[in-house]
Amino acid sequence: MNCEKIRNILITDYVDEEIEPDLKTSVENHLAKCQGCRDFKNEVLINTIDPFRKAEKACVPEAVWERIKKTIVQEKEEKRSPVFSLKEKLDFFFGSRKPVLALTSALAIIIIALGIIRIPQRNQPKVSAYIDDQITNYCVLEPNSEAESCAEFGTLIEEYFL
Amino acid sequence: MQDIPIETIKLAAKENMEAFEKIYKISSGFVYSIAYRISGNKDVAQDITQEVFLKIYKNLKKFQFRSSFKTWIYRITANTAINASKKYSKTIQKRVDFDEAAKFKAAPDLTLREIYKNDSKQILKNLLQKLKPNQRVCIILREIEGLNYKEIAWALKTNINTVRSRLKRARVALIDLRKNGVMTNEL
Numbered sequence: 001m002n003c004e005k006i007r008n009i010l011i012t013d014y015v016d017e018e019i020e021p022d023l024k025t026s027v028e029n030h031l032a033k034c035q036g037c038r039d040f041k042n043e044v045l046i047n048t049i050d051p052f053r054k055a056e057k058a059c060v061p062e063a064v065w066e067r068i069k070k071t072i073v074q075e076k077e078e079k080r081s082p083v084f085s086l087k088e089k090l091d092f093f094f095g096s097r098k099p100v101l102a103l104t105s106a107l108a109i110i111i112i113a114l115g116i117i118r119i120p121q122r123n124q125p126k127v128s129a130y131i132d133d134q135i136t137n138y139c140v141l142e143p144n145s146e147a148e149s150c151a152e153f154g155t156l157i158e159e160y161f162l
Numbered sequence: 163m164q165d166i167p168i169e170t171i172k173l174a175a176k177e178n179m180e181a182f183e184k185i186y187k188i189s190s191g192f193v194y195s196i197a198y199r200i201s202g203n204k205d206v207a208q209d210i211t212q213e214v215f216l217k218i219y220k221n222l223k224k225f226q227f228r229s230s231f232k233t234w235i236y237r238i239t240a241n242t243a244i245n246a247s248k249k250y251s252k253t254i255q256k257r258v259d260f261d262e263a264a265k266f267k268a269a270p271d272l273t274l275r276e277i278y279k280n281d282s283k284q285i286l287k288n289l290l291q292k293l294k295p296n297q298r299v300c301i302i303l304r305e306i307e308g309l310n311y312k313e314i315a316w317a318l319k320t321n322i323n324t325v326r327s328r329l330k331r332a333r334v335a336l337i338d339l340r341k342n343g344v345m346t347n348e349l
Contacts, residue, residue: 011333012326016304047340048333051286052177052305060194062206065186068215069179 003037006030010041101108166231173223182222189232192307193239199302200243201250202291210246212272214239236303236305239346244295292339297332300325 009027013019019027031038166188173181180257190211197210217238248276291300296318303317314325 008330012330014332016311016329030258043337044333048336049305051282052301053288054282054307055199056283056287057191058198058204058207060190061199061208064181064190064194064211068186068212070221071212072219094293098285 001026001030003030003034006034006037007040010037011048014041015044088094168227171222171225171231175225177219182219185218189235190215193235194235194300195306196239196297196299197243197246199290199306200240201247201286201294202298203250206246206250210239210243214242217242231315233309233313233316236307236309236313238304240299240317244299247295273325289336289339293332293335297328297335301327301332304329 006027009023014024014027024162106122170181171186172273174185193212193214194207198204198207199215201207201210214235218235221238225231258276290301293301300314303314309317311322311325315322318325
């Protein structure tokens with residue numbers, strides 16, 4: 001292993017004792033022969049490990065617990081009020097529960113789409129009646145055309161050949 | 163942190179204040195410590211601690227013992243502290259600068275060596291503030307709280323290689339700071 005790889009291991013797994021035993025042995029064998037890597041190891045320990053070993057634990061001021069307790073009690077009292085419960089329901093529907101709103105919107109779109117598709121079908125009887133009227137009018141306007149063939153929807157050409 | 167009995171956690175999940183207070187007494191020390199190290203400000207650290215415990219209180223019912231309770235608290239603390247630190251960073255920097263200026267105006271004759279020797283707490287604080295937030299939190303969890311790579315990865319919702327990479331970058335940055343002579347109370 002070259003010095004670069006050794007130093008990468010020294011600055012992470014080695015100083016943090018996250019290293020496999022076999023790899024640790026290889027690193028220490030290299031350190032025994034390489035002054036540069038030994039100096040690097042000391043640099044890492046002095047600058048990045050030792051300063052934190054002297055770190056004091058910070059103490060929590062007592063007032064923090066009092067504030068937490070007060071907030072919890074206040075929120076419990078708020079939840080009991082009817083205004084809050086209504087607000088919570090509205091939040092549930094519009095805000096915090098997006099899937100409900102999405103599902104409702106999707107259903108609304110489907111219903112509207114079905115309504116649009118069905119509209120032409122409702123209008124079909126009117127359209128059929130209009131076509132019938134036009135055909136009848138056509139037959140009346142053409143005196144040579146036989147009313148029977150018009151009514152039967154047969155053509156003069158077919159009758160000629162038959 | 164000493165282990166918290168499962169019965170205490172279950173009672174606290176049912177909004178039992180005595181049980182929740184026990185949890186607070188056992189874990190508030192390290193929560194505040196992390197909050198303070200990440201934010202660099204005691205007032206902000208108190209706000210973060212309060213926010214963390216309110217989140218714990220509200221989410222205890224959802225905790226299903228799939229991970230250790232301690233690392234669950236670490237996760238909430240780290241996320242809350244990083245978010246709060248970013249939010250307050252500009253305000254904090256102005257306040258720290260003012261405090262530093264006021265403090266050291268009275269002692270102009272202290273040498274660099276004396277400053278470093280006599281005020282290691284401040285040195286440590288300055289060191290941490292020079293790091294990026296994600297590197298800072300990794301160093302704190304590793305060096306001050308003693309978490310291993312797996313625990314840090316779980317607390318920060320990332321993988322072990324990312325933790326290793328952040329620790330390496332943080333330590334390289336700290337070595338460079340020392341070489342450039344920034345191990346002081348510079349503004």
